[in-house]
Amino acid sequence: MLYVIGLGLSDERDITVKGLEAVKSSERVYLESYTSILMVDKQRLEDFYGKEVTIAYRETVESCSDEILKDADKINVSFLVVGDPYGATTHTDLVIRARELGVPVKTIHNASIMNAIGATGLQLYAFGQTISMVFFTESWRPDSFYDRVKENSTIGLHTLCLLDIKVREQSMENMIRNRLIYEPPRYMTVNEAVEQLLEIEDKRQEKAYTEDTLAVGVSRVGSDDQVIKAGTLRQLLTVDFGKPLHSLVIVGHRLHLLEAEVLRENAVDLEGLNLVLRRDYGIDK
Amino acid sequence: MLYVIGLGLSDERDITVKGLEAVKSSERVYLESYTSILMVDKQRLEDFYGKEVTIAYRETVESCSDEILKDADKINVSFLVVGDPYGATTHTDLVIRARELGVPVKTIHNASIMNAIGATGLQLYAFGQTISMVFFTESWRPDSFYDRVKENSTIGLHTLCLLDIKVREQSMENMIRNRLIYEPPRYMTVNEAVEQLLEIEDKRQEKAYTEDTLAVGVSRVGSDDQVIKAGTLRQLLTVDFGKPLHSLVIVGHRLHLLEAEVLRENAVDLEGLNLVLRRDYGIDK
Numbered sequence: 001m002l003y004v005i006g007l008g009l010s011d012e013r014d015i016t017v018k019g020l021e022a023v024k025s026s027e028r029v030y031l032e033s034y035t036s037i038l039m040v041d042k043q044r045l046e047d048f049y050g051k052e053v054t055i056a057y058r059e060t061v062e063s064c065s066d067e068i069l070k071d072a073d074k075i076n077v078s079f080l081v082v083g084d085p086y087g088a089t090t091h092t093d094l095v096i097r098a099r100e101l102g103v104p105v106k107t108i109h110n111a112s113i114m115n116a117i118g119a120t121g122l123q124l125y126a127f128g129q130t131i132s133m134v135f136f137t138e139s140w141r142p143d144s145f146y147d148r149v150k151e152n153s154t155i156g157l158h159t160l161c162l163l164d165i166k167v168r169e170q171s172m173e174n175m176i177r178n179r180l181i182y183e184p185p186r187y188m189t190v191n192e193a194v195e196q197l198l199e200i201e202d203k204r205q206e207k208a209y210t211e212d213t214l215a216v217g218v219s220r221v222g223s224d225d226q227v228i229k230a231g232t233l234r235q236l237l238t239v240d241f242g243k244p245l246h247s248l249v250i251v252g253h254r255l256h257l258l259e260a261e262v263l264r265e266n267a268v269d270l271e272g273l274n275l276v277l278r279r280d281y282g283i284d285k
Numbered sequence: 286m287l288y289v290i291g292l293g294l295s296d297e298r299d300i301t302v303k304g305l306e307a308v309k310s311s312e313r314v315y316l317e318s319y320t321s322i323l324m325v326d327k328q329r330l331e332d333f334y335g336k337e338v339t340i341a342y343r344e345t346v347e348s349c350s351d352e353i354l355k356d357a358d359k360i361n362v363s364f365l366v367v368g369d370p371y372g373a374t375t376h377t378d379l380v381i382r383a384r385e386l387g388v389p390v391k392t393i394h395n396a397s398i399m400n401a402i403g404a405t406g407l408q409l410y411a412f413g414q415t416i417s418m419v420f421f422t423e424s425w426r427p428d429s430f431y432d433r434v435k436e437n438s439t440i441g442l443h444t445l446c447l448l449d450i451k452v453r454e455q456s457m458e459n460m461i462r463n464r465l466i467y468e469p470p471r472y473m474t475v476n477e478a479v480e481q482l483l484e485i486e487d488k489r490q491e492k493a494y495t496e497d498t499l500a501v502g503v504s505r506v507g508s509d510d511q512v513i514k515a516g517t518l519r520q521l522l523t524v525d526f527g528k529p530l531h532s533l534v535i536v537g538h539r540l541h542l543l544e545a546e547v548l549r550e551n552a553v554d555l556e557g558l559n560l561v562l563r564r565d566y567g568i569d570k
Contacts, residue, residue, distance in 0.1 A: 008301060009394060016395070017305060018298040084396060086403025092543065109294060109401045109507050110301070111369060111394035114409050118371025119392065124399050125417070129442055130410035151440040157414055222394050258377065 001076050002069060002098045004091065006084040006110025009222035011040045012048040019108040023049050026078040030056040030068055032091060037165065037187075037245065038082050039223055045080075053080070057168060065097045072103040083112030113221060113247055117160055120216045120228055120249055121262020128152030128252070130160045133193050135186065143200045149250060150208035156254030161197075163188035163246050187244035190217035194237050194248070209233065214251040214263065214276055217241055231268030232276060239268055255281050286361050287354060287383045289376065291369040291395025294507035296325045297333040304393045308334050311363040315341040315353055317376060322450065322472075322530065323367050324508055330365075338365070342453060350382045357388040368397030398506060398532055402445055405501045405513055405534055406547020413437030413537070415445045418478045420471065428485045434535060435493035441539030446482075448473035448531050472529035475502035479522050479533070494518065499536040499548065499561055502526055516553030517561060524553055540566050 003022040008014025015023070023029055031042065033055050038045075046053050056068065056079070068077065081091065085107050098105050118124050129152060131145040145161075152159045166186040174181045194215070201209060209215075211234040219227045219241040227241050236248070251263070260283045267273040277283040288307040293299025300308070308314055316327065318340050323330075331338050341353065341364070353362065366376065370392050383390050403409050414437060416430040430446075437444045451471040459466045479500070486494060494500075496519040504512045504526040514524050521533070536548070545568045552558040562568040 006396065011303075013303040013306070014301050014394075016293060016299050016301050018296075020302060021298070084400050084403065086409065087400065106509075107404065107507075109299075109396035109404075111291065111396055112400045114403075115369050115372065115397045115400040116394045118369065118399075119394075124371065125415035125447075127415075128413050129440075130412075132410070155414075155436040155440075162410075222392075224391075 002072050002095075002103050002105045003076060003078045003108060004085045004095065004105060005078055005080050005108045006112070007038060007080050007082050008110040009083060009113065009116055010220070011038065011223070012045050014110065014222065016108060016110060019110070020049075022076065022106075022108060023051065023078045023080070026051070026076040028068075029053045029078045029080065031080045032056050032061065032082070033167070037167075039220060061091060061094055065094050066101075068094065069098055069101055069103055072098065073101070084110050084114070087112040087114055111222065113162065114160070116221045117218070117247065117249060119221055119226070120218060120230075121266070122158050122216065122249060122251065122259050123256065126158055126252065126254060126256070126259075127160055128155070128157030130162060132162045132164070133188060133196060134164045135166060135188060135192075136196055136199075141199075143204065146200050146204055146206075146208055150206060153208050153250070153252060157252040159250040159252070161193055161248040161250065163190075163193050163248065165245070188246065190219070190239065190241050190246045190248050191237055193246070194233050197250075198233060198237075209250055212276060212280065214255075214273070214281070216249045216251065216263065216266070217246065218248070219243065219246045221247070228266045229268050230263040230266045231273060235268045235272070253281055255283065257283060287357050287380075287388050287390045288361060288363045288393060289370045289380065289390060290363055290365050290393045291397070292323060292365050292367050293395040294368060294398065294401055295505070296323065296508070297330050299395065299507065301393060301395060304395070305334075307361065307391075307393060308336065308363045308365070311336070311361040313353075314338045314363045314365065316365045317341050317346065317367070318452070322452075324505060346376060346379055350379050351386075353379065354383055354386055354388055357383065358386070369395050369399070372397040372399060396507065398447065399445070401506050402503070402532065402534060404506055404511070405503060405515075406551070407443050407501065407534060407536065407544050408541060411443055411537065411539060411541070411544075412445055413440070413442030415447060417447045417449070418473060418481060419449045420451065420473060420477075421481055421484075426484075428489065431485050431489055431491075431493055435491060438493050438535070438537060442537040444535040444537070446478055446533040446535065448475075448478050448533065450530070473531065475504070475524065475526050475531045475533050476522055478531070479518050482535075483518060483522075494535055497561060497565065499558070499566070501534045501536065501548065501551070502531065503533070504528065504531045506532070513551045514553050515548040515551045516558060520553045520557070538566060540568060542568060
């Protein structure tokens with residue numbers, strides 16, 4: 001059996017009891033390590049499971065899926081994914097390959113940012129499509145996300161923005177010279193995301209959002225030191241959210257009174273927030 | 286400490302290790318029982334926890350929150366919620382009351398239908414707002430959901446439809462006579478949901494969807510006997526999804542090739558599905 005197991009959001013104890021039993025029954029355990037990160041290291045997982053854990057990089061999963069799946073028709077193999085297995089689709093190939101080989105697959109669900117973002121107090125049913133923000137480079141500043149935010153905003157919905165993670169990236173020079181030397185990992189901050197959002201609004205000028213649009217920045221959701229801060233995009237440019245991972249929600253204008261109440265609890269600046277709520281969202285105290 | 290703990294989707298072993306530790310450390314344990322159901326009964330939870338579990342009905346939580354929170358500044362109390370705590374907002378009052386009383390609150394996340402619906406192969410970032418379908422009665426057939434589906438469908442997004450649950454409902458007669466006799470619980474099936482959807486399309490005629498629109502019906506997501514079936518709304522009218530809980534996704538026209546591939550694996554009728562994919566979604570094999 002191939003178990004594809006969600007680890008949840010924060011540390012080794014966010015795995016479900018069912019997931020932990022599956023890991024303990026497995027002869028080999030892999031940890032997918034390119035779409036998200038846990039806040040603990042591999043050693044801590046290994047100590048907790050009492051088992052060796054093999055990091056599965058993107059190229060491992062793509063080129064060595066048969067190795068991962070070896071004998072999985074007779075023994076149990078666990079493939080661990082941070083969050084929920086269906087949050088990312090990057091391991092879909094592995095599951096398809098398992099089916100081709102006649103290996104039974106079982107998925108064990110867990111929390112992911114897609115539902116835990118409810119911790120902001122914004123109601124999940126009022127979110128539109130989710131966007132991904134990638135790090136801009138000198139020559140590559142893709143702005144297709146802007147149309148998605150605008151579509152959501154036109155019908156008043158919130159937009160969850162997932163922020164870029166760069167692990168095991170090679171510099172152009174190292175890539176050309178075929179040297180497997182990797183740059184230090186980079187995780188996009190809320191500040192960087194807001195900067196890119198405002199740059200594109202400045203370029204497009206279609207008012208999908210403005211500097212005064214309300215947004216909620218979050219970091220390390222589900223952990224004991226999670227941060228949730230609500231304010232205008234301009235305000236969130238400078239709030240320090242600390243260590244990764246960060247995410248951002250652009251608040252839609254169809255904001256409910258109860259949602260506004262929770263925004264107030266997490267306000268960067270309560271007076272300013274109340275002003276914007278009254279002026280732009282028609283919500284009085 | 287008040288722990289608000291997500292139980293996940295299926296059985297007693299879907300709780301996280303962190304959640305289970307919190308339950309075991311608690312002097313009192315409550316199970317919220319009006320927004321969703323687990324597929325196991327209270328006795329099985331009690332055996333698993335080695336603790337008594339008190340069912341918290343809506344009226345209990347609303348009127349007896351101080352009783353639930355009694356001494357929670359000194360001892361641990363667990364409040365269990367099926368799925369993720371932020372899936373429903375009905376216990377928000379309890380958390381607000383806890384804050385007023387100076388009781389610290391910790392949330393322990395888990396999977397909910399809002400992210401586990403990814404098991405359909407439809408990509409979570411391509412979902413629009415979520416709708417709730419309530420049981421129609423002779424005199425009450427609310428159709429505001431129709432506008433939400435239409436907004437999603439206009440921009441090509443999928444719509445998750447959460448289906449009504451009726452537990453501890455009184456008949457009109459018993460209510461008038463103030464007799465606490467409850468009707469048997471009712472859980473809306475995919476078939477009933479589709480029937481109501483088509484009735485409203487028939488009335489509104491704005492083509493938010495038609496009988497030929499693709500949809501995916503699911504039941505008991507996350508359990509060993511989950512069912513996932515893709516077909517047109519007309520086809521899903523008669524597919525038997527078995528025991529509760531059921532949910533439904535109306536597929537948006539911005540369907541990705543990879544998503545179509547998974548729909549095919551779960552097709553009610555593969556030939557018919559391929560025809561609709563080609564004709565209405567521009568997707569060839």
